[in-house]
Amino acid sequence: MSPALTTSEDALDDGALAGSPAVRISHVHKSFGRAGAATHVLDDITLDVAPGEFVTLLGASGCGKSTLLNLVAGLDKPSSGTIEVPGGRPSLMFQEHALFPWLTAGKNIELALRLNGVPRPERRAEAERLLELVRLGGSYGKRVHELSGGMRQRVAMARALAQGSSVLLMDEPFAALDAITRDVLHDEITRIWAAQKLTVLFVTHNVREAVRLAQRVVLLSSRPGRVAREWQIDLPQPRRIESAGVADLSIEITEELRGEIRRHGKH
Amino acid sequence: MASTDTAPSVHEAQVPDSASVEAGLDALEAVQTQGTPLSEVLRTKALPPLIALLLVLALWQGAFALELTSSYKLPSPGMVWSSLVDLWQAGTLFSIVWTSVWRGVAGFLAAVAIGTPIGLLVARVKPVRTAVGPILAGLQSLPSVAWVPAAVIWLGINNSMMYAVILLGAVPSVANGLVSGIDQVPPLFLRAGRTLGATGLANARHILLPGALPGYLAGLKQGWAFSWRSLMAAELVAASPDLGLGLGRYLENQRESADMSGVLLGIILILIVGMAIDLLLFAPIERRVLRNRGLLTTNR
Ligand SMILES: Nc1ncnc2c1ncn2[C@@H]1O[C@H](COP(=O)(O)OP(=O)(O)OP(=O)(O)O)[C@@H](O)[C@H]1O
Ligand SMILES: [Mg+2]
Secondary structure, three states: OOOOEOOHHHHHHHHHHOOOOOEEEEEEEEEEOOOOOOEEEEEEEEEEEOOOOEEEEEOOOOOOHHHHHHHHHOOOOOOEEEEEOOOOOOEEEOOOOOOOOOOEHHHHHHHHHHHOOOOHHHHHHHHHHHHHHOOOOOOOOOEHHHOOHHHHHHHHHHHHHHOOOOEEEEEOOOOOOOHHHHHHHHHHHHHHHHHHOOEEEEEEOOHHHHHHHOOEEEEEOOOOEOEEEEEEOOOOOOOOOOOHHHHHHHHHHHHHHHHHHHHHHHO | OHHHHOOHHHHHHHHHHHHHHHHHHHHHHOOOOOOOOHHHHHHHHHHHHHHHHHHHHHHHHHHHHOOOOOOOOOOOHHHHHHHHHHHHHHOOHHHHHHHHHHHHHHHHHHHHHHHHHHHHHHHHOHHHHHHHHHHHHHHHOOOHHHHHHHHHHHHOOOHHHHHHHHHHHHHHHHHHHHHHHHHOOOHHHHHHHHHHOOOHHHHHHHHHHHHHHHHHHHHHHHHHHHHHHHHHHHHHHOOOHHHOOOHHHHHHHHHHOOOHHHHHHHHHHHHHHHHHHHHHHHHHHHHHHHHHOOOOOOOO
């Protein structure tokens, strides 16, 4: 079977029909630098993410994935266009764990809870609960440097969840991990996404990872970044990254990605 | 679609499988930390400085025995020791040391209270940084003894003059330490703080200050060294009966009465106080901060 192909305009219409989206990116442009010598990084990006949807953003290195995610997170402003996140400030997980080394794993989570306005008496129990959720019960008092890379990313995930937003933005959170650990964390994030009814916008340059996780894969072109194509992924969860379904679709999407990159070599 | 071929029962079996893989990974990768035994600590940390000290004393005693110069200029370790015993028996040893230590510590704490907000302002407010930053950095290399004559004219020979000299010496170090500490906080932590919703005071309290702590501590340490030096300089220069007898004054008194053992004793006491504060106060705090952050590679 061939996966459904939708253009960004179709997606916008779908979103409008289905009620208000969790993230609405409309006609966003972003350039860096002074007016004369500006680099145009994002070009007319329009993308809606429905509540509870898991979308992966796929693109070559340097195509503007992190830039787009930072805009959605409110860490930077678009040059033009609008971004709406009706549910309030989204949570963001960085490529590096970004845990504060002066706090223990548990206190990192408690800080997020505190800044989110959770009253003091409830913080400890809530932090323990979130650690249990990422299967790290008993690591409350661990220092960041005492945890392995995979454990750090799970604490970072727990901290992102502690922000209490239903929209979770993830910027290549597993890129630095080995294959087995990444595989385990793929299971974790799909489990938590389903259990917590999150809306996830997940950035990666790994095609198999994108297909393994997402309900919808959005391919960005490079320089400037545009929405090139979208795929609806109908494989049932939980999926295995090595399964034939994921592999077949990955081959198709990789071919498309290659074409996008090849286009740049021509001129 | 290929993945639909696999039966649901396989999927169910995969989830606990992934959990157990996860548990295995965690067990493999977790860092094991263990303490060092006390005897080991004593042997590696207390023994070398002790040997160095004995060596210096031996050399000193040797130079004295060879009569390289008159014993008026170079008294023996024993003679310095008896000066110490004299002070002890006269009952003034403690009060001399305490007068200086109290002034030094009080002045230093005031310098921390003043230098910290200045550092925070310079680090975070652009115009303040442009205006004050270079002056603050320049002041750090100005020996604070240079302030003594000015302070004497402005304030007279009294305690305020001593505190003024300490502050002028230590505030720039404390402020600069905090500025460089804040500059070195990784931008990633600042962005993480912002996504968590830390702005304004919450940002300073939960992200900036803890992130800047290692640099700030270095500034505090230097601030203490400068406080102590400036104070000794001020005590040496300023003589007044109202001031009480501190270490610097004791040193200068012994010079005036040509008592070289007393002068050496004064120098040694000043050195010991400076080192003791560093070793007993700053070193443990610094070690703890670095160890908590995993920045201490060896068991220093
Ligand atoms: N602050 C900035 N100033 C100037 N140029 C920038 C800035 N941030 C990003 N860029 C440029 O924008 C482009 C996209 O960067 P971005 O980090 O978004 O890429 P990416 O898709 O996340 O890449 P990767 O997969 O390597 O993380 C790059 O060419 C980069 O040089
Ligand atoms: Mg990136």
